[in-house]
Amino acid sequence: MLIALIGGLLALYLYAIKPNSPSKKNLKPFLGRYYAHRGLFDNSSDAPENSLNAISLAVEQGYGVEFDVRITRDKILVVIHDNRLQRAAGMNKLVTEMTFDELREITLFHSQEEIPTLHDVLNLVDGRVPIIVELKQDGGGDTTICDVVSPVLDDYNGDYMVESFNPVLMIWYKKNRPSVIRGQLSTNHLKEGKKGLLLNLSLQYLLFNFLVKPDFIAYNHIYGNNLSLFINTRLFGITTVAYTLKSQKELDRNRTRFDILIFDSFIPE
Template sequence: MGFGKKLLAAGVVAAGAGVLAVAPRPGFDKRNHDVPEVPDVPYAHRGLHDAGSGLVAGYEAESGDYVDLARRMAVQAGYGSADFAGPIAPENSLASFAAAAEAGYGIELDLQLTVDGQVVVVHDSDLERVAGDPRRVADLTYEELTAIPLFPAPAKPGDAEAKPLDAAPATAPEGYYQHVPLFSDVLKVVDGRVPIIVEYKFDGFDWSDRDDELMEKGDALLSAYAGPYVIESFHPGAVNWYKQNRPEANRGQLADFASFGTDKKAVTEWMAGLLAFDWLSRPDFIAYDWHGGDTPQVRLARAMGATTVSWTVRSSAELGESEPYFDRFIFEAFVPRKA
């Protein structure tokens, strides 16, 4: 039986246990391992960026100021120039992380593995949305990734989508651009100036040797890093990996709403949204879709001691609506106050 099937079967049993299923890590265990709290700062989703996630219709009222800040902070950090026409700091780029650090915001980012075993920072499993390139990150080397500009066109600040390519680039283009970065380079850029939330990304709920490789290599980089960080994942197996191997690290279970479906993947996602797998990961914090703060499972987990983190808040109004239910928040598309 694969890991996903075992997880589903165990989740059914755990869900029946109710309160015990969603219980976070016990306080005595946190004290025994001297686990730090999630630092109390706003976290910039995929960095402070001028192209990418959240810069879409419906958020124009505040996103202009956000884009202006991202560009200004990136230039201040030494990336691009004020008169550059295209994106200076696209999502999950070195420039976006430098911009967030310059502005004093925490950072949320995503880890994946290239075909040559490099830990890189990118959200999607392929490059279609961020670069107009349909190839998967897992099928590309890091060297190949360095030749692919993030959000290359249309070239104006705030664009949310990249122009599809007619053909994959053979060589790096001339001029300024940002590409998918190595996680090690991101850590050098941030250099402990602000805290980071590190998400381990997976396709579905199965598990392979490659997933072990991502966990081991990502953790090795974090273990050598002196700055403040916490980890999170939608996959309870990844959070459980930290429970078993790095109990001193603050670990978080990502979850969101999911409609009930009849296939294995849909049922597993629905149960994960109910936090029915927290018995396995025993997280220190719950990172939940901001719409779900008032759900019974989130309220219960918080009452039992879990820190709650909302994602992804995209306006002052959304922050005001969700703030009563969450202790921390991940944001984009507007400029929030600092703690």
């Protein structure tokens, strides 16, 4: 009886964490290069994170680029990591509560760089390097950003894939854009102080994979010994992405553990 119960729970766990079949999508265009996290940035320079200057520098050096997309109050797609503008611009306001015209009056990290739109970034990259687009929606089931971003990316001619910490957004992509390469982002949410034990354990251990069916998993390399990540890699053969490597030592240590490497704060050798 006990053995049957354990076997049933194990089967349920493996079902829950199983990703999409590796043969379903072609990820080869994304392999074989490093990815600059938010561009090749220095927040004390004229090329701060997620700025056109930082992304241009990365593209010119042949790096792929991973960047963040949020939506404004008037449903304009902008490239910025934080929802609250305190760190990037010294303002205690939310991107989602501001119009695009209001955001256009802001410069990033004491530079002259403005917050770019997704259109700005796509026009700049222009298919020269592959990109990883992280969709930012801070909790909940609102998928408005998917409705707005998907037609924009549909018209983009370069190689791109989408990812998010929020599985609801990737479930939307599975249903509405099944051919687009989608990825589940995760980390040790509890150690990073996220509230909600059950939800964060489920996210941390990839228990929504049966709904998302991700084509790749992007995981905080610091917690790369996660059991579900290990099983996804070794048993299911999914493509894995390491974020964010901040030294050559970290890059070298993770080179054989992950398929795709995202870096910042140094230039890879």
